[in-house]
Amino acid sequence: xxxxxxxxxxxxxxxxxxxxxxxxxxxxxxxxxxxxxxxxxxxxxxxxxxxxxxxxxxxxxxxxxxxxxxxxxxxxxxxxxxxxxxxxxxxxxxxxxxxxxxxxxxxxxxxxxxxxxxxxxxxxxxxxxxxxxxxxxxxxxxxxxxxxxxxxxxxxxxxxxxxxxxxxxxxxxxxxxxxxxxxxxxxxxxxxxxxxxxxxxxxxxxxxxxxxxxxxxxxxxxxxxxxxxxxxxxxxxxxxxxxxxxxxxxxxxxxxxxxxxxxxxxxxxxxxxxxxxxxxxxxxxxxxxxxxxxxxxxxxxxxxxxxxxxxxxxxxxxxxxxxxxxxxxxxxxxxxxxxxxxxxxxxxxxxxxxxxxxxxxxxxxxxxxxxxxxxxxxxxxxxxxxxxxxxxxxxxxxxxxxxxxxxxxxxxxxxxxxxxxxxxxxxxxxxxxxxxxxxxxxxxxxxxxxxxxxxxxxxxxxxxxxxxxxxxxxxxxxxxxxxxxxxxxxxxxxxxxxxxxxxxxx
Amino acid sequence: xxxxxxxxxxxxxxxxxxxxxxxxxxxxxxxxxxxxxxxxxxxxxxxxxxxxxxxxxxxxxxxxxxxxxxxxxxxxxxxxxxxxxxxxxxxxxxxxxxxxxxxxxxxxxxxxxxxxxxxxxxxxxxxxxxxxxxxxxxxxxxxxxxxxxxxxxxxxxxxxxxxxxxxxxxxxxxxxxxxxxxxxxxxxxxxxxxxxxxxxxxxxxxxxxxxxxxxxxxxxxxxxxxxxxxxxxxxxxxxxxxxxxxxxxxxxxxx
Numbered sequence: 001x002x003x004x005x006x007x008x009x010x011x012x013x014x015x016x017x018x019x020x021x022x023x024x025x026x027x028x029x030x031x032x033x034x035x036x037x038x039x040x041x042x043x044x045x046x047x048x049x050x051x052x053x054x055x056x057x058x059x060x061x062x063x064x065x066x067x068x069x070x071x072x073x074x075x076x077x078x079x080x081x082x083x084x085x086x087x088x089x090x091x092x093x094x095x096x097x098x099x100x101x102x103x104x105x106x107x108x109x110x111x112x113x114x115x116x117x118x119x120x121x122x123x124x125x126x127x128x129x130x131x132x133x134x135x136x137x138x139x140x141x142x143x144x145x146x147x148x149x150x151x152x153x154x155x156x157x158x159x160x161x162x163x164x165x166x167x168x169x170x171x172x173x174x175x176x177x178x179x180x181x182x183x184x185x186x187x188x189x190x191x192x193x194x195x196x197x198x199x200x201x202x203x204x205x206x207x208x209x210x211x212x213x214x215x216x217x218x219x220x221x222x223x224x225x226x227x228x229x230x231x232x233x234x235x236x237x238x239x240x241x242x243x244x245x246x247x248x249x250x251x252x253x254x255x256x257x258x259x260x261x262x263x264x265x266x267x268x269x270x271x272x273x274x275x276x277x278x279x280x281x282x283x284x285x286x287x288x289x290x291x292x293x294x295x296x297x298x299x300x301x302x303x304x305x306x307x308x309x310x311x312x313x314x315x316x317x318x319x320x321x322x323x324x325x326x327x328x329x330x331x332x333x334x335x336x337x338x339x340x341x342x343x344x345x346x347x348x349x350x351x352x353x354x355x356x357x358x359x360x361x362x363x364x365x366x367x368x369x370x371x372x373x374x375x376x377x378x379x380x381x382x383x384x385x386x387x388x389x390x391x392x393x394x395x396x397x398x399x400x401x402x403x404x405x406x407x408x409x410x411x412x413x414x415x416x417x418x419x420x421x422x423x424x425x426x427x428x429x430x431x432x433x434x435x436x437x438x439x440x441x442x443x444x445x446x447x448x449x450x451x452x453x454x455x456x457x458x459x460x461x462x463x464x465x466x467x468x469x470x471x472x473x474x475x476x477x478x479x480x481x482x483x484x485x486x487x488x489x490x491x492x493x494x495x496x497x498x499x500x501x502x503x504x505x506x
Numbered sequence: 507x508x509x510x511x512x513x514x515x516x517x518x519x520x521x522x523x524x525x526x527x528x529x530x531x532x533x534x535x536x537x538x539x540x541x542x543x544x545x546x547x548x549x550x551x552x553x554x555x556x557x558x559x560x561x562x563x564x565x566x567x568x569x570x571x572x573x574x575x576x577x578x579x580x581x582x583x584x585x586x587x588x589x590x591x592x593x594x595x596x597x598x599x600x601x602x603x604x605x606x607x608x609x610x611x612x613x614x615x616x617x618x619x620x621x622x623x624x625x626x627x628x629x630x631x632x633x634x635x636x637x638x639x640x641x642x643x644x645x646x647x648x649x650x651x652x653x654x655x656x657x658x659x660x661x662x663x664x665x666x667x668x669x670x671x672x673x674x675x676x677x678x679x680x681x682x683x684x685x686x687x688x689x690x691x692x693x694x695x696x697x698x699x700x701x702x703x704x705x706x707x708x709x710x711x712x713x714x715x716x717x718x719x720x721x722x723x724x725x726x727x728x729x730x731x732x733x734x735x736x737x738x739x740x741x742x743x744x745x746x747x748x749x750x751x752x753x754x755x756x757x758x759x760x761x
Contacts, residue, residue, distance in 0.1 A: 298609020302595065302602075309597040309638075373593035376654075379557045380610035381582035 007113055010105075014117040030456055046132030053133075054142030060239055062225030066217060068235035069224030072155060074194065079122045079159030080166065081190035086118045087160075087167045088183040108264040115160055115260050123156035147240035154252035155234065161252075161259035168263055181312045188315065192322040295382050296390045303367045303394035306445075316448045317362045324355050345413065348406070349421045350474035353428050356403045357466045360429040362448075363395035364436030370445045392433035399429050410477075417477040420484075424473025427488070431465045431495055438502035461498050465491045508535045508570070510662050510693030511556065516565035518551050518717075525551040527717035528565065533662070533710075535570075538688040539695045540708030544748060548717035549697040550590070553664045557587035569662055583611065586660035590667035592651035596640035600631055600650045603639060604657050611658035618657060625653040629679060645676040652680060656687075663687065665696040669703055681707050705740040713747050720747050 058064050127149060134149050136142075170179045223231050237248035307314060331347050368391050371377060377387055403425040411418030439458045443451045468491035475484040511533040518526040526548040533539040543549050554560045556567055558578045567574040567581075574581035594603060601622065608618030626632045629649040634642070639650055648671065655663060665684075669677045685707055688694050698704055704711055705725060712722040721731055729738055732746045 295610060295612065298606050301609075302598065302606045305602065306595055306597050372595050375554075375557075375559055375587075375589060376593040376607075377610070378559050379582060379587050380607075381579045381612070382610065383579065 007109060010109065010113040011116060014113055015120075018117065018121070034456070042129070042132040043135070046134075047136050049133045050136030050142060051140055053145060054137060054140035057144060058239060060227065060236065060241075062221045063217070064239075065227070065232050065235045066220045066223075066225035068238055069232060070220055072151075072234050072238075073224075075126065075152070075155060076159050076162075077190055078194055079126075079156055080163050081187035083118055083122050083156075083160045083163035084166055084183050085187040086121060087115070087163055088180045090114055090118065091167075091180075108261060111264040112257075112260050115164065115256070115263075119153075119156045119160040119256065122159060123153050126152050126156075144240055147245055148238045151234060151238040151245070151248060154237070154249050157256040158252040161255035161257075164259035164263045168266060171266075181315065184312055185315045185319075188319045189322075192319065195323060196325055295380075295386060296393065299387065299390035300394040300397075303391060304398070306372070307363070307366060310445065313366065313445050313448055317359065317366070320358055320362070321355060324351065324358075327351050345410065345417055346474040346478040349410065349417065349424070349477040350470045352403060352406045352421060353425045353470040353473045354466060356399045356425050357428040357432050357469070359402070360396055360399040361432040361436060361462065361466075363399065364392060364433045365443070365451055366445060366448065367391040367395045368433075368436045369440045369451070370443050370448070372445070374442065388437045392430075392437060395436070396429050396433050400426055403429075414477070420473055420476035420481070424469050424476065424484075427472075427491070428466050428469035431469065431491060432462065434495065435462050435465070435498060438499060458498070461494055465494050465498075468494070509533070509568070510535045510537070510570055511695060512566075512568040513552070513556070514566045514568075516552065516555060516567065517563045518548075518555060518560060519563050524717055526555070526562070529714070529717065529719055531712055531719055531722070533693050533695050535661075535693050536688055536691050537693055537709045538684060538707055539693070540704035540711045541695055541697045541714060542699075542701065542704055542711060542744060543697075543714035547714045549714055550666055551717075552714070553587060553666055553695070553697065556664060557585070558582055559587075583658075584660055585662040585664065586655035586658065587664045588651050588655040588666065588668060590670055592647040594639045594642075594647055594651060594654075597638055599636050599638055600626065600642075600653070601635040603650060604654055607654040608657050613658050621657050621659065622653070625656055628683065629653055644671045645673055648672055649676065649680070652683070656683075661692060663692060663694045665694065667698055668696055669698060669700055677703075701739075701741045701744055711740070713744060715748055 130149055130152060134146065137145055167179070167183060170182055174182055223229055224235065226232060227236070233244050233248050233251070236244035307317075328348075328351060331344055331351060368388065371391075380387075400422075403422065407418040407421045407425070409418075410421055435458065439455075468487040472484040472487035472491070475481070475487065509532050511531070513529055513531040516526055516529040516531075517524070529548070529552060531541075531552075541549050541552070551560065555562050556569070556574065558574065558581065562575070569581040569585055572581045572584070595606075598606065604622040604625070605618065608615075608622070613621070622635075623632070626635050629652065631646065631649055631653065634646065639647060642650065648668070652665075652668065655665070663684075668680060668684075672680065681703065684694055684696070688709070696704075696708075708725075710722065710724055711728060713720045713728075721728055723731070725740055725743070728740070728743045728747070732738075732743050
């Protein structure tokens with residue numbers, strides 16, 4: 001297995017690549033410092049948790065089993081989402097997989113290893129969190145908790161197996177082109193649902209929340225809390241029961257291996273279908289029609305077309321808006337209670353400015369930094385300023401257009417509020433576009449989620465500028481227009497500082 | 507004959523490595539100039555400097571008398587550059603791509619439409635004009651990029667390996683188009699590894715190695731330089747010149 005071409009040799013190759021990618025992402029003193037800080041904080045937190053739980057000997061009653069089972073279920077949904085995303089990436093951005101498949105190695109072996117790397121990848125976050133506790137457990141004699149780490153690893157294998165089945169089903173139902181978009185949107189939605197689920201409890205009164213938890217527990221106890229139920233096996237394995245532990249390991253590994261075997265027999269066909277996308281199905285779009293010429297119009301039109309026609313990119317740009325739902329929910333409930341009070345209208349205006357700036361910053365990254373044909377544009381007889389201006393217009397105008405809706409609605413209750421919202425929003429959006437231009441870093445649209453950020457300080461600067469504009473808008477809408485000058489001055493000062501310290505174009 | 511492109515003492519370094527070394531080169535109007543050389547000889551770097559994508563460390567570039575370093579926009583307006591990998595947008599149709607390029611070069615809509623139609627018909631892409639380029643084969647992509655390079659009717663056309671990866675029929679179409687343009691007064695400079703192509707279509711050939719021009723002239727003149735017979739192929743002449751230069755380099759280094 002260790003000899004070249006063997007499973008462990010291939011796994012070593014995968015892990016080496018993953019490690020080197022990690023190192024490449026960690027380069028730079030600030031990043032290294034931040035990671036060390038995170039590690040220290042994790043270990044510090046882990047120390048206290050391990051100290052607190054080491055003396056606890058959990059009884060395997062219905063409630064502990066249900067709680068652990070429920071947590072595992074949540075983790076499973078999250079892991080399946082992540083694995084699904086990684087599997088589709090492995091299929092579509094195959095990188096070296098073509099090279100490996102062209103070798104005389106059996107495809108199942110290549111896939112077995114690639115999927116194992118995905119399972120390890122999926123488990124890493126949870127194992128890192130759990131690891132901070134586990135390193136201290138032997139110190140405090142908390143051996144009874146040690147079964148959790150391998151159980152989580154087994155859960156990641158199980159999740160990867162389920163994701164493989166899901167990917168195959170999507171492939172069959174939707175075909176190669178739509179599977180990627182569907183899988184990634186599905187994965188993002190699961191992730192967002194996880195976040196929103198946690199957030200939503202903050203907006204429910206304590207009494208109702210407690211009642212909801214009781215009801216949920218009552219429903220889950222018969223399934224997860226019953227020691228004779230097969231669904232309690234993962235929790236019992238985590239608590240270190242040897243038979244259940246062996247059983248859970250076996251089941252996870254079995255599901256994983258069957259899924260890999262089933263998937264690998266179809267992988268070549270799937271990979272070929274995806275490879276054929278380039279020369280296969282032809283997409284017909286707009287008919288030849290009269291359009292206006294001109295440099296700005298051409299650039300703006302091109303940017304809009306490319307974004308609108310890329311549903312995956314569009315979904316990735318729009319999905320972060322989901323994370324603002326709790327905020328709007330909070331403001332909405334307050335609106336129901338108090339109407340457009342002195343708090344609600346400024347709060348909503350503040351939120352709209354933050355959301356629209358988030359959108360504008362994403363769009364500006366796509367238009368400015370993720371140019372597919374930079375040499376083509378650089379070779380055109382137009383100045384760099386003109387190109388960047390057109391790209392900023394392409395990013396800013398749709399968002400300003402979207403902001404017009406809330407501004408008009410706001411104007412019905414207070415005409416000035418609508419004007420302030422538009423002014424503040426436009427200021428924040430234009431600032432985001434300027435920062436995107438000053439600190440542009442070449443990237444590709446395919447890697448939007450992993451886009452090269454301009455650095456910690458630039459991100460902080462962007463955040464402060466946005467919050468200043470949002471604050472100014474909120475103050476002006478609340479009737480303190482004069483006071484809003486202060487955050488506007490702060491935003492302007494920050495922008496000026498960022499402009500002066502921007503990297504000079506080569 | 508007017509000089510379409512004139513390079514004097516052009517130099518570009520990447521760190522310690524000299525990619526282009528005091529290069530002097532001239533391409534005339536109505537001429538198809540073949541720039542040949544081994545991998546890493548500096549061909550692409552030279553073209554990228556002329557296209558305004560790289561700043562030279564020294565030297566001058568003149569395009570139809572315009573100092574392209576002093577007024578790059580004016581120079582870019584009358585030239586086109588096509589890299590070896592077609593720079594297309596997957597999600598645009600061939601027609602939209604041409605429309606976009608025409609917009610960048612400020613071609614008026616009516617002329618752009620007319621030229622786009624002519625080019626797409628000539629290159630057998632008319633029926634595919636409303637398809638996104640992501641579905642195109644390599645050859646179709648190459649032809650679309652070529653149409654994009656020609657949409658503003660450049661006086662100087664620079665092509666980096668334009669025939670790589672094309673099948674015989676498409677390569678023939680492209681060669682015919684290039685020859686046709688040169689005969690109509692346009693200047694073309696192309697790099698290629700396919701010596702047969704240079705031999706057939708180029709009016710003059712320049713051989714570059716280590717960033718320097720080893721030899722330049724018509725095929726007959728190059729044969730004369732190496733003392734070869736009239737029926738000797740360009741491949742033999744090229745290998746002789748490049749081989750001799752490669753043999754001299756270590757000798758000079760050790761001297």
